[in-house]
Amino acid sequence: MKTVFQQSPTLPTDYTVAPGKITTTTGKTIRTEEMIINMGPQHPSTHGVLRLEIVVDGEIILDCIPHIGYLHRCFEKQAEHMTNYQQVIPYADRMDYCSAITNEWGYVLAVERMLKIEVPERVEYIRVIMAELQRIASHLIAVGTYAIDSGAYTPFLYCFIDREKILDLFEMTCGARLLYNYFWIGGLSHDLPPQFIEKAKEFCKYFRPRIKMVNDLFTYNEIFVKRTANVGVLPKDVAINYAVSGPQLRGSGVNWDLRRDDPYSVYHKFEWEPQVGKGEIGTVGDCWNRHIVRMREMEQSVNIIEQALAGLPSGDVQSAIPKRIRPEKDAEIYVRTESPRGELGYYIISDGSTSPFRVKARGPAFVNLSVLPEIVRGAMIADLILIAGSIDIVLGEVDR
Amino acid sequence: MVEFLQNIFTNDIVITVLLSAIPLVFIIAYVLVVLYTEMKISAHIQDRLAYMITGWHGVLQPIADMVKLLLKEDIIPERADRLLFRLAPYITFAATYATYAVIPFSSIYIGANIQLGAFFILASSSLVVIGILMAGWSSNNKWSLIGGLRSAAQMISYEIPTALAIIIAVVITGSMNLQDVTIFQDGGIQNWLIFGGPFPLTKKLLLLPFTIITFIILFIASIAEVNRTPFDLPEAESELVQGFFTEYSGLRFAMFYLSEYANLFVVSAVVVSLFLGGWSSPFGSFMSGPVWGIFWFVTKSYLLVMLQIWIRWTLPRIRVDQLMHVSWKVLTPWLFVCLLAVGGILVMV
Numbered sequence: 001m002k003t004v005f006q007q008s009p010t011l012p013t014d015y016t017v018a019p020g021k022i023t024t025t026t027g028k029t030i031r032t033e034e035m036i037i038n039m040g041p042q043h044p045s046t047h048g049v050l051r052l053e054i055v056v057d058g059e060i061i062l063d064c065i066p067h068i069g070y071l072h073r074c075f076e077k078q079a080e081h082m083t084n085y086q087q088v089i090p091y092a093d094r095m096d097y098c099s100a101i102t103n104e105w106g107y108v109l110a111v112e113r114m115l116k117i118e119v120p121e122r123v124e125y126i127r128v129i130m131a132e133l134q135r136i137a138s139h140l141i142a143v144g145t146y147a148i149d150s151g152a153y154t155p156f157l158y159c160f161i162d163r164e165k166i167l168d169l170f171e172m173t174c175g176a177r178l179l180y181n182y183f184w185i186g187g188l189s190h191d192l193p194p195q196f197i198e199k200a201k202e203f204c205k206y207f208r209p210r211i212k213m214v215n216d217l218f219t220y221n222e223i224f225v226k227r228t229a230n231v232g233v234l235p236k237d238v239a240i241n242y243a244v245s246g247p248q249l250r251g252s253g254v255n256w257d258l259r260r261d262d263p264y265s266v267y268h269k270f271e272w273e274p275q276v277g278k279g280e281i282g283t284v285g286d287c288w289n290r291h292i293v294r295m296r297e298m299e300q301s302v303n304i305i306e307q308a309l310a311g312l313p314s315g316d317v318q319s320a321i322p323k324r325i326r327p328e329k330d331a332e333i334y335v336r337t338e339s340p341r342g343e344l345g346y347y348i349i350s351d352g353s354t355s356p357f358r359v360k361a362r363g364p365a366f367v368n369l370s371v372l373p374e375i376v377r378g379a380m381i382a383d384l385i386l387i388a389g390s391i392d393i394v395l396g397e398v399d400r
Numbered sequence: 401m402v403e404f405l406q407n408i409f410t411n412d413i414v415i416t417v418l419l420s421a422i423p424l425v426f427i428i429a430y431v432l433v434v435l436y437t438e439m440k441i442s443a444h445i446q447d448r449l450a451y452m453i454t455g456w457h458g459v460l461q462p463i464a465d466m467v468k469l470l471l472k473e474d475i476i477p478e479r480a481d482r483l484l485f486r487l488a489p490y491i492t493f494a495a496t497y498a499t500y501a502v503i504p505f506s507s508i509y510i511g512a513n514i515q516l517g518a519f520f521i522l523a524s525s526s527l528v529v530i531g532i533l534m535a536g537w538s539s540n541n542k543w544s545l546i547g548g549l550r551s552a553a554q555m556i557s558y559e560i561p562t563a564l565a566i567i568i569a570v571v572i573t574g575s576m577n578l579q580d581v582t583i584f585q586d587g588g589i590q591n592w593l594i595f596g597g598p599f600p601l602t603k604k605l606l607l608l609p610f611t612i613i614t615f616i617i618l619f620i621a622s623i624a625e626v627n628r629t630p631f632d633l634p635e636a637e638s639e640l641v642q643g644f645f646t647e648y649s650g651l652r653f654a655m656f657y658l659s660e661y662a663n664l665f666v667v668s669a670v671v672v673s674l675f676l677g678g679w680s681s682p683f684g685s686f687m688s689g690p691v692w693g694i695f696w697f698v699t700k701s702y703l704l705v706m707l708q709i710w711i712r713w714t715l716p717r718i719r720v721d722q723l724m725h726v727s728w729k730v731l732t733p734w735l736f737v738c739l740l741a742v743g744g745i746l747v748m749v
Contacts, residue, residue, distance in 0.1 A: 037542045044641060059546070059720055151629060151717025157446040217714075223630055224716045381546070381640075382633075382719045 034062060041070050045149050045385050048395030050369075052388070059380045064373045068366075071399040079359035085111050085325045086185055088359065093179040095361060096397035099138035100179045101130050101170075102339040103397075107359075108183045109264060110335035110346040114327045115185075122315040123187050124266045129200065129308045130173070130182065132301040136207070137166040138340035139247075139294045139301075142392040146291060147218055149389035150227055155218040162210055165203055172196060185325060187318035197309055204302050204309075211298055219288075219295055228291060229282025232375045232387035236285065242371040245364050246342025247297060248391060251277040251290030258338035270307045272300045287390040294392075324354055341365050341392055363397040420511060423500035430698075431661045434705060435462040441706065442713045469657075472650035477540050480647065484538035489648065489655035492531030496659040498524040499666045504579040506679050506693035517578040518566045521670055522559065525625065528663065529555045535656070536644040547643025550633050550720060557727040558624040558631075564735035565618035568742055569674040572597055572607070578670075582678030589682040594675040603749045610738040610745075615675045617731050617738075619704070622667035624727070626660065629712040633720060668704035669697070676700050 040051040049070035055063040075095055079088045092107040093100040105127060112119065144159030167177040172193055174182040182189050218224055234244070239252040249256055257274035259267040275296040277289030329352030336345035342364030351357035368391050376384050409415055436451075436459060443450030451458025476485055501511035502520050514520060529552050536548015570576050572593060573584045585591050587598060594615045596604035624631035633643075640646070645656045672678060677700075679693030687696075718726070 035542060059550075147716070151632065152715060153442075154446050154713050157448065161447060218716070221716060223718050226722060227716060227719055380719060380721070382717075 039384075045145075045389065047145060047389070047393055048398075050388075050393065050395055050398070052372075052384070054381070054384065056381060059382070061376050061379055061381060061384055064376045064384065066369060066372055068369070068395075068398050071395045073396075073400065075361060075400040076359055079356055082355050084354045085356060088356065089184065090179065090181045092361075093181060094396065095363065095400055096339065096341065096344075096365065096394045097178060098141050098394050099134050099340045101134040101182065102138075102337065102344065104181065104183045105131055106335065106337040106339065106344045106346050108185055109337060110333055110348050111185050111325070111327075113335055114331055114333045114348060114350065115321070115325060117186050117319060117321055119187055119319050120315045120317065121266070121313050123317050123319070125308050125312050126188060126192060126317065127183060128265055128267065128270075129305055129312075130170075132304045132308070133166050133169060133200070135301045135340045136298050137163045139298050140166075142294055142340075143214065143218075143291065146386075146389045146392075149385045150224055152218060152221075152224070155214055158210070158214055158217070162207060165206070169196065169200060169203065172199065184318075186321035187316075191317045197312065200305065200309055204306050207302055208299070211295060211302075215295060219292060225281055225288060227382075228287035228386055228390070231282075231287045231383050232379060232390065233283055234285040234371060234375050238371065238374060239285070242374070243367050244342070244371055245367065246338070246340070247293045248290055248342065248368050248371075250275060251293045251390075252285035253277055253279070253289075258336055258343055262336060264335075264337060266308075267304070269311070270304045272304050275300060287386050290390040326350075326352060326354055328352065336362070339364055341394065341397070342368060361400060363400060365391075365393045365395075366398045366400075369393050369398055420501070422509070423497065423503075423511065426505075427497070427500070427658070427662045427665070430665060431658055432462040432466070434661055434664070434702075434709075435465070437706070438709050441709050445710070445713045466654065469654040470651060472653075474650040474652070475647075477647050479540045481538035481540070484534045485647075486652070488531045488535035488538060489652040489659070490531075491534065492528050493655050493659040493662070495524050495527035495531060496662045496666060498527070500662075502578055503666070503669045504582050504673055504678055505697055506690045507579075507583075508690045509694070510579050513577065513579055516576050518570060518576045518581075518670075518674075521578075521666070522563055522566065525663070525666065526555070526559060528659070531659075532644050535648070539644070539647040541647050543640045543642075544644050544646050547640045547646070550640075551627065551644060553720075554624060554627070554631065554633060554723060557724055558621045561617055561621040561727060561731040561735055562625060564732065564739060565614050565621065566670070566674060568610075568614045568735070568739050569593055571739070571742055571746065572611070578673045578678070582673050582680060585677045586680040586688075588680075588684035589677070591680075592675065592677040592682075603745065606745045606749060607742060610741050611675070613734060614738050614742075615671070617735055618671055618675065619707075621727075621731060622671055623708055623711065624723070625667055626663045626708075628664070628708055630715040630718050631723060632712075632717055633723060664705055664708065665701055668701040668708070671704060672697065672700040 034055050034057050037054050037056055038051065039054055040046040041049040046052065051067040051070065053065040053067060054061055073094070075091055078091055082088050088107060089104050092103045096103050140159040140163040144156040147153070147155035147159070170180060171177050173196060174180050174189060176182075234248070234252050236252050236254055239249050239254060244252070245256070253276055255274055255276050258264075260274055275293050277284050277293050279289060282288045327350035329350065331350045332348065334345055334347045336343050338344075343362065344364055345362035347358075347360040347362070348356050349358040372388060372391060376387050379387065406415060409418075439450045439461070451461040454460040454464050476482055499521050502514060502517035504510040532551045533548045536544045536551070539545070569581065573581045575581055575584070585593055585597065589595070591598040594611055596607040596611055599607065627633070645653060648656060679697040681688035681692060681696055
């Protein structure tokens with residue numbers, strides 16, 4: 001059988017920046033040739049195996065075509081082939097490996113809502129603590145790698161020192177440092193270890209000054225501000241049209257956070273605020289505003305963790321669930337949660353058997369990445385790196 | 401120095417070869433030291449330890465790195481321009497090495513005591529661009545090409561402020577020979593050009609602000625000349641992979657590395673001999689003399705190299721257009737102001 005390869009999309013002709021022209025002494029205009037460069041899949045700052053086909057005129061980018069799929073691991077198909085619902089959780093972990101907890105939470109929450117299971121309050125509190133710790137860890141990776149993208153190596157290591165402390169907390173709780181399988185349907189795999197609360201409080205106390213330090217060193221650095229302010233501006237309407245979510249959407253000035261606007265768990269019990277880009281430096285929606293949203297969100301997460309630790313109720317960490325999970329026939333559900341990258345949704349259809357008939361994951365990084373060509377046209381190669389970095393993609397979740 | 405060697409050897413060629421080999425020995429020893437200190441400084445800035453296993457606190461690591469580079473497979477990309485590809489690292493290194501000829505290490509040692517020393521440094525450090533462009537072009541890699549072009553644009557742009565700053569020093573001292581410039585500043589820290597030079601107090605105070613500005617600009621421009629952060633665009637790792645030497649491996653890669661670090665010393669040495677008194681002791685006649693001269697010269701240059709390393713591990717990188725903006729619209733006009741002011745003061749006061 002003949003294999004037909006799909007051709008790469010044709011290049012648009014309506015460039016936002018006109019291709020360079022050289023006028024000769026006789027008055028003739030010569031159009032300079034554009035160059036097509038392959039950026040990735042093995043490139044230091046594509047954050048994984050993303051491949052960007054960029055058309056450049058000198059240093060200016062005329063077009064950018066992302067090619068994805070190098071990390072495709074058939075999450076959805078595998079989920080259908082499991083023998084029960086619980087077995088999907090480790091696979092959900094592996095989607096966005098930088099924030100595994102929030103991924104498994106989304107899936108677990110969807111199944112619980114499908115089965116109409118109520119989980120004990122202690123479980124909800126622990127889940128919130130874990131998810132917020134994970135959010136900080138994930139944002140630390142985002143901020144740290146963003147520093148590398150912009151050429152500063154030191155903030156990256158500062159961020160990783162702090163992330164290491166969070167991973168230690170996770171290791172203490174469930175033995176794993178990256179992919180946890182800690183949230184189970186109807187509860188948790190096991191309770192928190194006795195020293196956890198004290199250690200977590202210590203971390204919160206330690207972490208606040210560290211945020212300020214990274215801000216002083218990096219966020220308000222003159223060169224960094226020059227590099228990111230007014231670069232890659234994503235206007236509000238474009239962001240909404242592309243269904244962008246998470247810090248990227250909030251960076252564009254849209255006050256939308258699913259933890260508040262589509263409430264789940266116990267987030268309503270805590271005092272915290274979704275952070276939006278205010279444009280005090282640069283314009284709303286540029287790279288710097290996306291970055292500062294992440295920095296501020298980390299502070300908010302520390303607030304939530306401290307409140308949750310203070311109000312942690314006692315009780316069981318497993319609710320009574322049937323041994324074999326069988327949702328009703330033809331039951332379907334879509335549940336969305338706020339992962340560190342944005343709206344993470346799971347759409348599950350049941351056929352009445354012990355395994356899901358269909359699991360569809362709506363990955364925020366995938367959707368957020370789709371807006372990239374829109375905002376890089378007319379920028380420079382150096383800007384492309386920073387714009388792609390500010391989107392904070394995790395290729396594991398883009399390709400799934 | 402020459403007389404000393406003439407007493408031992410009678411053949412002039414042997415003496416010339418020996419004299420010109422001294423900087424090479426120095427470069428290799430110095431690169432090992434700087435590689436080690438850079439790794440340690442960066443590690444301590446970043447709250448980590450760096451090498452700890454090879455030798456005491458990893459002191460043998462730079463040697464191990466060098467051996468590793470020498471033993472590596474030498475790869476030439478299939479469709480590269482082989483001649484240019486092979487030639488590029490050597491041209492780059494030779495151009496850097498040539499500048500050592502006119503650097504006055506001590507009152508008795510300068511490779512070639514020519515009258516146009518400062519001019520020679522500018523000329524031969526411009527040759528580095530040719531090697532870099534050759535490397536970028538011949539690698540048959542688009543990232544290398546962009547890196548090479550960026551590098552050429554950057555080095556040519558920053559030649560202007562460097563040259564202007566050197567001219568200011570030349571205007572004050574009245575000589576292009578770096579040895580003479582150093583002798584002019586001899587006699588203690590107060591005579592250094594950065595502090596206004598050995599003039600009567602009023603003249604000195606008038607010159608002071610302009611010489612300090614010139615010194616700072618020369619230092620900034622010299623960081624840009626050697627492609628270090630925040631001006632490391634030609635080899636911007638996160639953008640261009642490794643820039644013009646992406647495709648190089650083994651010994652040729654080592655040559656680029658060596659010339660980069662050698663260049664780092666050259667620019668510091670130029671700043672030191674023009675503005676910081678060269679080999680002269682900061683305490684007047686105390687601790688001065690030919691051997692102390694080498695000590696002071698290397699120490700001062702080394703401190704500037706440390707400063708560059710410190711800057712490198714703290715700051716992000718600037719963008720191409722901002723780089724050009726800094727050179728043409730900020731540094732150059734300021735230097736013109738300084739040049740006019742210095743000239744005016746020298747004539748009138």
